[in-house]
Amino acid sequence: MKAYRLVAMTIVASGLIAWASAARAEDWLDTGHVTLIDGDSIHKQGDGLVHFMEKDKYHHDDEGPNTPREGAVDCVNRISYSAYGMDDPNWRSKGDRVIKGTMGEQLLDFVCARVK
Secondary structure, eight states: OHHHHHHHHHHHHHHHHHHHHHHTOOOEEEOSSSEEEEGGGOEEOTTSOEEEEEEESSOEETTEETOOEEEEEETTTTEEEOGGGTTSTTGGGGEEEOOTTSHHHHHHHHHHTTOO
16 A cells, blocks of 8 residues: 555656646747847846846857847836946946847837846
8 A cells, every 4th residue: 555655756746747837938039140049038027127038049059049038128228238237236227228129129119028
């Protein structure tokens, strides 16, 4: 009887682990450029900025192919914060106003249109 319970508990635990992994699956959306955005990660935080995860379609870095990184935009003031500088404690001072007609504008619009 104890062996049966152990097998049953192992099966249930395996199922829960698989379910938890699936729940955290990413939803990489093609922006039409070289950047992919995880649609499930787009959210507005208390700082008023929209945060998201992004990765390059083709770029490989030291951490491996297409390593995701955090990005943030200010949809109201049309400012993008460099995803490459988000680890910098002063990243908020490094925002760039998005220029009309650029890929930066299209990416900002892409993210801002999908805020949850």
